[in-house]
Amino acid sequence: MKQLVTSIMVSLISFSSFGQTDEAYNQAIESFQNYYNVKQYDSIYGMFSDNMKQLITPDVLKMQMDSFHELAGEFEAFSLLKSLPEEKIFKVTHKKNIWEYQMTLNDENMITGLKPQPHTSPDVKVIERNTTKMIVPFKDEWYVFWGGTDVVQNYHVAHENQKYAYDILMEVDGSTHKGDSKNNESYYVFGKDIIAPCDGKIVQIITGVHDNIPGELNPGQLTGNTVVIETGLKEYIMFAHLKQGSIVVKEGQKVKRGELLGQCGNSGNTTEAHLHISLQNQVELFGATGGKLFFEKILVNGEIREDYIPVKGDRIKNIEN
Numbered sequence: 001m002k003q004l005v006t007s008i009m010v011s012l013i014s015f016s017s018f019g020q021t022d023e024a025y026n027q028a029i030e031s032f033q034n035y036y037n038v039k040q041y042d043s044i045y046g047m048f049s050d051n052m053k054q055l056i057t058p059d060v061l062k063m064q065m066d067s068f069h070e071l072a073g074e075f076e077a078f079s080l081l082k083s084l085p086e087e088k089i090f091k092v093t094h095k096k097n098i099w100e101y102q103m104t105l106n107d108e109n110m111i112t113g114l115k116p117q118p119h120t121s122p123d124v125k126v127i128e129r130n131t132t133k134m135i136v137p138f139k140d141e142w143y144v145f146w147g148g149t150d151v152v153q154n155y156h157v158a159h160e161n162q163k164y165a166y167d168i169l170m171e172v173d174g175s176t177h178k179g180d181s182k183n184n185e186s187y188y189v190f191g192k193d194i195i196a197p198c199d200g201k202i203v204q205i206i207t208g209v210h211d212n213i214p215g216e217l218n219p220g221q222l223t224g225n226t227v228v229i230e231t232g233l234k235e236y237i238m239f240a241h242l243k244q245g246s247i248v249v250k251e252g253q254k255v256k257r258g259e260l261l262g263q264c265g266n267s268g269n270t271t272e273a274h275l276h277i278s279l280q281n282q283v284e285l286f287g288a289t290g291g292k293l294f295f296e297k298i299l300v301n302g303e304i305r306e307d308y309i310p311v312k313g314d315r316i317k318n319i320e321n
Contacts, residue, residue: 022080024109025088029101032111033075041065049110068116070220072096091119097286118161118286127281127291132231134197134295135257137239137277138264141299141317142189143171145274148311149292156278156290163290165278166310169264176272177214184211184266190273191246192264194239196229196255197295203236203283204228205251209267211244217269223276224268227261228283236283237293240276241268 028047035043041062045053073095082089087104097118104113136142146167148154156165169176170188179186206226212218223240225247230236243265249255266273280288297306299317310316 022083022088024105025080025103028105028109028111029078029090029092029103032114033078036065036069036075039065039069047111049106049108049112052110052112067219071222072099072116087113092116097284099286118288120160120287120289121282124282124287124289126289127235127279129292129294130231130235130279131233132198132200132235134237134293135195135318136295136298136316137195137197137261138168138192138275139195139318140170140192141315142168142275144168144310144312144314144316146312147309147314149309153312159290161280161285161288161290162276162278164292164309165276165290166293167274167276168316169272169274182214184214184273187214187266187273189264189275190266191243194227194242194261194264194275196257196259196261197237198229198231198257200229200231200237200255202227202249202251202253202255203230205247205249207245207247209244211266211273212268212270214266214272217271218267219269221267222269223285224270225262225265226268229255229261230283235291236280236288238276238278238280238285240278241265241270241274243267 031047032044042058045058045061075092075094077093078090080088081091081100087102090101092099092101099116100119102115103111106112144166146154146156149157149164151157156162172188176188177186184190206223209221209224225242225244227239227247227249228236239261243263244267246263246265249261264273264275279291279293281291282288292309294307294309297319298308299319300308300310300314
C-alpha cells in the first residue's frame with residue numbers, strides 16, 4: 001500500500017550566505033511582496049543568485065509559489081522580527097495566516113536563501129496532552145496507519161504543528177479498498193461518519209474542497225474540508241480531509257460527544273481516503289504546536305485499554321457505538 005501523503009508544510013530553498021544591510025533586505029522583501037502579489041514569478045526568479053538558479057528552475061518555482069499563494073493568500077505586510085549576522089527574519093502577514101520569512105542576500109543583494117515557515121505566537125500555551133476525555137471519532141473498527149510518539153511509527157512527530165497527529169482508515173485483508181483503486185467509493189472508509197469525540201464548540205469550518213482522484217494531491221488546500229472543535233479547556237481537535245459536502249455543523253455551534261460532524265473523505269493534500277485527527281494548542285494549524293491525543297477507554301486489537309494513545313498498526317473502536 002502506498003504511503004499516505006498529508007504534508008502540511010511548505011518551504012522554499014534555503015542556503016547560507018553573507019550578511020547585508022537592513023536597507024538592502026527591506027528593498028528585497030518589498031520587491032518580493034510586489035512581485036508575489038501579482039504572481040510575477042519570473043521577476044522573483046530574477047532576484048535569485050546564480051547558485052539559487054542552478055538548483056531551481058522557473059517552472060518549479062512557479063509550481064511552489066502557486067501552491068504557497070493558495071495556502072497563504074496575498075502578502076499584506078511585513079516587519080523585521082530578528083536580525084542575524086547571515087540572515088534576516090521577517091514577520092509576514094498574509095491574508096490567510098502569518099509567516100516568518102528567513103532571507104539571506106549576497107554582496108550583490110541577490111537572494112541566496114528564502115524559507116517561509118509558520119509564525120508561532122509566544123503567547124499561546126503549549127498543550128502536552130489532552131485533559132478532556134475522548135472517545136474515538138467514528139463507529140466500527142478502524143486501522144491506525146500513522147500514530148504514536150516516535151517518528152518511525154508516526155511521521156507527523158517531525159512536524160511541530162501536527163505533532164502526534166493520527167492518520168486513520170479502514171483495512172480489510174491488508175487492503176484499504178476493494179475494486180477500482182481510482183474510485184473513492186472503492187475505499188472502505190470513504191463516506192463513513194465522523195463523530196465528535198467530546199463535547200465542545202465548532203470554531204473552524206473549511207468546506208467546498210473537492211475529493212481527489214485517489215493517487216492525486218491537492219497541495220493548495222492542504223487539510224481539505226476541515227472541522228475544528230474547541231473543548232471547554234481550550235484544547236483544539238482538528239479533523240481533516242473530510243468528504244466534500246458532508247459537513248453538517250457550523251462555526252459557533254455547540255456539539256455533544258457522539259454527534260455527527262461529517263463524513264470521511266479524500267480532500268486536500270492526501271493520496272487516499274482517511275481521517276487526519278490531531279490535538280493542537282490554537283485554532284489555526286499554522287503556527288500551532290501539536291499535543292498527544294489520548295482516548296479515555298477504547299478497544300485496541302480486541303482488548304480494553306484506558307487513557308491510551310494508539311500507535312501504528314492498532315485496530316481501534318469505541319466500546320459502545
